[in-house]
Amino acid sequence: MQQFYRRSTSKISRSRPLTSRGPISAAIAGLAALVATTGAHAQSDETSLPSIPDYFEEKAASLGGSVSQAPNETISTFTGKLSYNVTDILIPGNGGMDLVVGRSYNSIDDPMATIATWSDYEYSPAGLGWTMHMGRVIRGTNKALCSSSWTVASANPVLELPDGSRQVFYEQPFVDNNAWMTKDFWRAQCVGGTFTVYSPDGRSYRMTKVGHSFGAVASKQTAYYPERITDRNGNWFDLSYQFLGNGVLAMSQVATSDGRSVNFEYTDSKLSKIVDVSNSREWKYTVSAGSGSRNYLTDVKRPDGQSWKYSYSATPGIGSLSRVTYPGGGSIDYAYSHVDFLAGTPRHRQSTVVASKTSKTDAAGTLSGTWTYAYEVASDELPVTTSSGQVSHSYGVPPAVRSQVNVTTVTDPKGNATEHYHMGYHSVRQSPTAVGVYMGSSSSVENVLLGYQDFIISSQIDVVSQNYTTNSFNPTARVLRLNNHYRAGENFYITKSNFDGYGNPGTVVEKATNNSDRTYTRTTSLTYDINTSKWLLHQVASQKVSGEGQMHLTTWLRDSNGNVLSETAAGVMSTATYHPTGDLASKTNALGQATSYSNYLRGIAQKEEQPESVTILRTVDNAGNVTSETNGRGKTTSYTYDNLNRVTSIAHPVGAVTSVAWTPTTRTVQRGAMTDVVTMDGLGRTVRRQVSAPGETSVWVNYTRNILGELVHQSYPNGLMGTGYDYDALGRIVATITQNYSGSNLGSEIKLTNYGGLRSFSQGYGGRASSDFYRAYGDPDKRERVRLAAGELAPGNSLIVKADVSTPRNLLGQINSVSMGGKTRTYVYNNQYFLVSKTDPEIGITNFGRDAIGNMTSKSVGSGPATTYTYDNRNRLKSISYPSSEDSAVPNAAGVIHAYDKNDNLLSSVNGSVSRSYTYDDNDKLSSESLAVAGASQTLQYAYDTNEALSSVTYPSGNQVNYQPDAFGRARAALPYISSIKYHPNGVASEIKYANGTVSTMSLYSNQLPWEMKLAKGTNRFIHYFNAYDTAARLILVNDAGGSTYYRSYSYDKLDRIVSEVSVKGQRNYAYDNVGNLTSIQTPTGLNTYAYDASTGVLDGVTGELYRAFDYDLAGNVISNGYNTFGHDRANNMRCVDCGTAAQKLQNYDASNMRVQTLDNNGSTLYMHSKQGLLMQTLDANTRKEHIYLGDRLVAERRINVN
Template sequence: MVLAASRGETMSGIFDRGSQRIIKKTPGYRQKKVGHSVIYAAALMVVQGAYAQSDESSLPSIPDFFEEKAASLGGSVSHSPNEMISTFTGKLSYTVTDLVIPGNGGMDLAIQRSYNSIDDPFATTSTWADFEYSPVGLGWTMHMGRVLRGSNKALCSSSWTVASANPVFEKSDGSRQIFYEQAFDGDLTWMTKDFWRAKCIEGVFIVQSPDGHSFRMTKKGNSFGAVSSKQTAYYPERITDRNGNWFNISYQFLDNGVMAMTKVATSDGRGLDFNYVDSKLSKVVDAGNSREWEYTVTPGAGSRNYLTAVKRPDGHSWNYSYEATPGVGSLSKVGYPSGGTIDYRYGHVDFLAGTPRSRQSTVVVGKTANAGPEESQSGNWNYVYGVATNELPVSRVGNSITHSYSMPPDDRSQVNITQITDPAGKVVEHYHAGYHSVRQAPTSVGIYLGRTSDHENVLLAYQDFIISSQIDVVAQNYTSNSFNPVARVPRIENYNRIGERFTLTNSDFDGYGNARKVVEMATNVADRTYIRETALKHHVDTDKWIINRVASAVVVSEGEQHETKRQFDANGNVVLESIAGVVSSATYHPTGDIATKVNALGQVESFSDYHRGIPRKETYADGSTVGRSVNDAGNVIAETDARGNITRFTHDLLNRVTSVAKPSGAVISVAWTPNTRVVERGDMTEATSFDGFGRTLRREASAPGQVPVWVNYSHNVMGELIHQSYPNSTMGTGYVYDGLSRVVATLNGNPVGTTNAQHINYTSYGNLYVVNQDSTGRASIDYYRAYSDPDKRERVRLASGETVNGSLFALADVRQTRNILGQLTTVSMDGKTRGYGYDIRYFLTSKTDPEIGTTNFERDAIGNLISQRIGAGPATIYAYDSRNRLTDISYPSSEDAAVPNAPAVKNTYDANGNLVVSLSGDISRSFSYDENNKITKESLSVGASTQTLGYAYDSNEALASITYPSGNQVSYEPDAFGRARAVLPYIHSVDYHPNGMPSQISYANGVVSTMGINSRQWPSDLTYGQGSSRFVNSTYVYDPVGNMVNINELADGVYARAFAYDKLDRLITEATTTVNRQYGYDRTGNLTYLRTPTGLNTYTYDTATGLLTGVAGGFSRSFEYDQAGNVSANGYNTFGHDRANNLRCTDCGTAVQKLHDYDGSNMRAQTVAAQGTTQYLHDSQGLLMQTMDSSLRKELIYLGRRQVAERSIELN
């Protein structure tokens, strides 16, 4: 299949004043099948400049293609925390943030140190003199950005033909980019290839990031380098964000003449100090929070200093070694504070073989990660580098040079290849443009072209923007031609997996690299393609240099549109946002912190008294407030809720929570070590252990006198969870992954460390669906919709059933359609469809059901439901308070005049949002709460009768007792885990299995029940007995997916059962000692027949609505329904429902009618019948706690949600 490429599209770039045209070519695609892979071709373009090459020598600060830092190049990979390895240069980098102090306006004070490996001076052309002295050690940087320029040039000097004399910007991660002049700008301006800008304003060199931060480079530092190419570093003395928050940075010359930071002070009072000994960093001190980080920098190879340890305030350290050979001077080992280690191995590659600049580069060729003593997991990664020797296919049109490439490449000699093999043997190849790949257009050297593996091919293409009329000094080193420097932004991303392709195409770029059109497409090539287009506009403020904030996004797909619009203030803060027409607004404090938020209803929340970026006061629309105390480290140390109750927190020196004191109850304490977190409350202890890379290994809860409960977790060295045990068991669930870290097998009942399992579910991916098959023959296919991201999918169909001759025989097939937001619009099954309608705001406004037709919903400005009606029927009306809590429901008259109307409901809440009163006619429910917002009392009033339940809790907030309306108190005697150990006076003791199921219950009458579990944690046996007598003695047998297939009754055999199921797990046969039953279903899951020894019952359904119309056979019924789909008659009785869908009467209007009343939560409160009146008391969880008529009160007693006793009290 061949798709034709578009040709000749051009656009002007804002940076070139129209003097040159940037030629943008849409790549042509050619597709062929290689195994399961699909190959695409793309185009790579550069623009040839008009200048002759200069003989001015480059300074050492100019970053060569093959000396770029790993973090700044596309294609870098990270297999461990904080690590990055460039797949182009093979260089290793680390970025570690030692501390962060939050700040107002989001301007956090972060101290970050970055490492970049070096070329081995003993094996490459590099010499020790090439490496600048760093007070943090060779290869490490710790600063907030700096500018480097030749010492013989003034920082603001300009008008150089070749950019080798230009300033070079070094970011805090150590990566460097050249500032190129923009002579066509009204002011003298420089630009980097990633859109950082610099200006000279009144002689001050100011660097601006694309998000509006500015750096005043006013501190002239030390000079370094050879005499012929000496350069000087300039550092920022002030950094200001777009809202005016600032850092002031002080420096000093160390004894060896190197400039280093000594102090950082911020506009909101934060500060850090940097201490040095013998020109080496020794400490970073956060005096305001009484903590410090200690740095050990020691001498080593080449008479250079090396960072060997960083000790945190908790006393634990990062450790580093530099003992590799080859790779002298580079990081050879990293020891994490949590005990994990990574060892690196180095080799050498000549990326410029066959050129006059041929030289060896030191690259990572292998690494070994060890998760530490807590987890004996270790593994090796190997890196192999191939260097291009031939050029990619090239064509010239005018002044443009185009190189074409495919993925995987047609000719491997035309690209640089880095092959990475992980510990599982999975191989990924990464492809870059090497020098020989694009020797006629070397500005493209290093471009990340894509990657391939057994599971995925990824192709990438880019858009170039000329940013200067100067010559690209780096490319000039590799060609006799001259080229303008270009900024490069992503244009195309193609992900090709088995039978499916995902594409993201950016186009119509503005002059700042922002795409104004984005097209996303996913296809399974055969029969399904999904396309989504987004039109973007960006907020661009060239004064503050805020250039990439989205101001509007219009998304279009399948005839639908969704629009988001934003307005910004002068500082780039969003002050107005409209999402599909739902408008909200915000105001800000001068720091950029939010002052007020106003929703589409005009409800206002305000935030004030900020400290460290956290509001110490929040005021809601109803006037209630939440208050906070915040310490200087940015931790909340106390929070006062809207009812005035205070929760207090403490933290350690790494800002981890160490205690929580709720308004009442025992204090929660948390203790930390590098590999454990121990939480204690009262007698309960929960200990979590971690491996050397911070992954959970074990969680264990314990308490005095209790059997500890634990769960173990196993990970492979890549960090994937491969086993999670059942509680207190070596058996559990195992997982197997493919090369994309997707689960391809789930092993249920899997002994740890084995591939054995009682049940296995296999998963395969491709063609925009996921196939699940298990070891019992069950199978399903999930069909998905996606766009450009292969891992963001939305289900559109699910077919389930069984495998027959290797194919799915579907017993059920559910199809779904979705709108542009992924909301369901239809769900169809066997000819029946449910539909969902939305307004232009994408609020649900209608639902169409086969059973009842269309229900319409009316919404307020923020989506609260304010009315609901079925068809043309009357509406139910809803109202809300200023915090959008439901306060009122008004129901229309019942459909049948003989049925009582649903009374109006009115709810009131306390300041924390707890429901305190709910009125429904003359029925009222009221609630009281303790300081922790747990219910202490709930009352139900029906007319003049009030029934009250009282609750008490232990110091760990576990339910300790319930007091019934009669005054009867049931005590649960919770253990430290919160489990009821008794239900006194009815149950004397309860024991538990580790999974939380009761193992033994001893009743007050001497009966003891025991419950066993099998290796899958399912109930295996049940006995009830008294003394040596067993009157229930059952065992249970299951199929592999957990359906019960046998109940063996060993006491007398009367209750023995056998069950069989279809592949959808529906019961199809049931056999007892005396009766066999068979069940049949239609394709929507409706029961169609029940066959018993006495006859056949058949069930019929309305062909249009799907409602059950009748049962024929030994048991006969005919059914009628009201407008809402409630049963109104069954051939024997009539049933009347009100508009709240509560059953209000049976046999309405007759002498034998029963009338029912309900509370505001639609729980039955009272039944009035000819025989008398019965009242019902439910708790807030819906459990029936009491029934009461004129002569008898019944109290229902529970263990959890299981009724275990009943107490009857005669009232006469």
């Protein structure tokens, strides 16, 4: 499919003004630019230099610009380094302080091909390249951890995070208690000789454990580890350590303030086991000797006995990860090469980079695909200007001169290539602090341009930049300022500005445009609640969103620990209180309705007290799994789990237990005799689902995926044929193929979709086409439809519009109006964005009253009186009060009263003399429903099998219909009326045998549409016909095999409306207006014309063979058709026909507006509908009729003479 795309290039500039060596304020507010000055190298102490990462040595996870095609995987598009971040253990905790034990991998430079040597790499008990800790600080051994006052940061402490990435702590000398800050706003302070690190989310790390030293003798480094980690609410981890036999310090235990703990075990200075003490779970690690006499992690065995396996056999790339094998048998192989990112400089050297990766779904490589990574190194400088000592570089995407930037090209298995652009050393020779900046990317379908804002964080000299220039630069924090996406005919912009000193933007402007007739802009203004005592830097205090001529304001108030005490959204306030752990204690909405939470375990409330005296009780195990929950009715559902916290059984209050079994490639759910198996490939993607039971034909669906994980084919049940899909490079569906075989691009219909210009254009069979127009802002993948135009394809792929529906939206995406063919419905919202009125062409304005949280409290049409509504404290509809009928001759609608149980099941509804009541089994399935009207009470009763499938319905007469459900829950009979039922795999009945010997059969096409229908008794066929369809699955022919009685043929317009019908009686033609109203029917004997009011659009009348003239009440109900009159109450129920005449017919309704009684000159007829709306029984003075259903399909009627 052709894609229309015009590359857009935008430029931004980066400026480097001269620095001042003067003081920097503690708040660093107002500093918004990276500052630099020319000059000679300042004096420095390089004690910590070996631990400070070079631009080209930094870990993949910490740099902007990376790709990931597998869970936990990251490949840096700047350094080419591979990293993995894997969580092995997660035990939830109170206050959200989860105990997470993870391991991180970062590929190394090949000691055989680069300047790296085996001795450069610190020994890790988890294996070379892997780290397992909860953060640490590294500093030169001959420097006290708290020493400061260095001009150049080469002696500063270095923070290493659990993912292996490192950040330098830069001094903030004018802050009390020796303070440092990193470029990501991590802070450190020395108080009383204790070095404490603070994360921007309020956690503190007391680095009091002195660890091992490592590195060259002349530049030894010492690691310092946290012995206590505390969150903002005071929850804590205590960490214990041990020195291994080789002198390396390693974690031995983590214990928490709420009783969780994990232990670490080692053998021969290698990690061998981690034990979750409270839950008796073990993760086992195999660390084996390999290249360079180093140890490598080769196997991680989970508590379920399955393993992740790792290999390190790459050449080049000795010592780096070469294969990851999933527990399910899938694998990813990595190949490496070498690139000199500093070519042409005195520091040139080879770096080891990922050159390709190949994913396989199994060992045999049944499905595989390769991604390649190609690197180009900048040799020229970007355009540069210097003014008043300020150095500026400008760039665009794609770059105007390719040699001015580092380019990494990633090509996926489908051949889609994306180029990623970074500033290399030669790109910014005069300002090397910008080396590595991710500028954006370019592909055949999208360009992305990024820009940044820098903040000086220290008056020290940036140590890394000093390695590349004689100029001196202050260290800066860098945050994203600009994020622009350019796609075919559409651009998307996100611009952030008015930053505070912590990188928080005060203004965010989002814009999308199709560069023609549509541009959408939304502005968000933000303020922040900066809590420096807890080091909570990014808490939003207010958010004002403006656009579409509207504004939406949300404010938050927090306590001193950062917990939200109140939230006010568009004037609607909710409040909360907390336990000392930070767990939610209560929440109260704007109506004052409160829910309380208590007895927490593992961060989960075991007791929840809700309005209307509803209490929810839970039991939670030590792993944080809910093992039982007792609902408001006191009914308990129980759960069990395996050692990976996956559900293994569910025991409902009644019925069969559901069991779940897991293997690396299957999940098997069993309840009763039914087994449901989901099969996954070796990479964990679903490829098949099969449901089976003894004596039943299994039902299965296959899901075919490409190596990228995209679903390219889904089969019809039990069929090789199905629906196929194709995707563009952004993962959007561009082709949908019906009646398609997997691996083929052929089918009965191919629907093609193009994207661009803030719309999608689809074309299908017979020239049918449509355009969806979207509104978006800064995110190109968050879209809301604002218009749909449908019709037919014209030459040149333009659209001849036959129907055009416009749906403009307000700021929150709510629909403001719906317009089509000159008719418009409008919707109005109040300041809280609750719908308060709508205007329809047919009836004018309808007004809605709302309470403080949006419940509808009243409804009135035009100037008419209001219907009022009340609610209980759970916001369940409690009562409805209707005004008198518009026509005084029409009976008034009775008020409605609802009652509920403590699980929100409706127990009763009463309106006037009509009442309905319901009972439920312990699983909340309806077990009976009763209707009382006119002094008579009728009851339906329901029974279920142990799998909760409907097994019988007992009618008010006592007559019972037995469905004999199979293990899949399908009715196999409806005794005594239907003796047996068979099914197609898609659930459609294939054969129904009636008790009188009549048999109904239905055959299907391969695309699951009905083909042959028969209704026969023995050799006597009552009905026998065949259906035919066009490639759009529209019925075009009913061919009567037994004659011509049921013969029909149909044709359609481009909007799929029937325009002609041919039968044995002749041809009927249909015509429509521009809003879809039927305007005429031409029959073999004449023409019927339908006329509509030009203003309101209501049907005025029908002329021709059929005559009708319609009048309406204020609510739009028909009150006259030219022959009869009709009266409606304010519930819009038709209460009488020919009201007030001798021939009048009166009708009564229940609270759900289902008819329950008709009164006319022939007497009274009672109607009983089921709760789901099926007419189950009619009863008059002479006859009871019971309607028998198969699902919602009427299959039999039982008549009983009651006289």
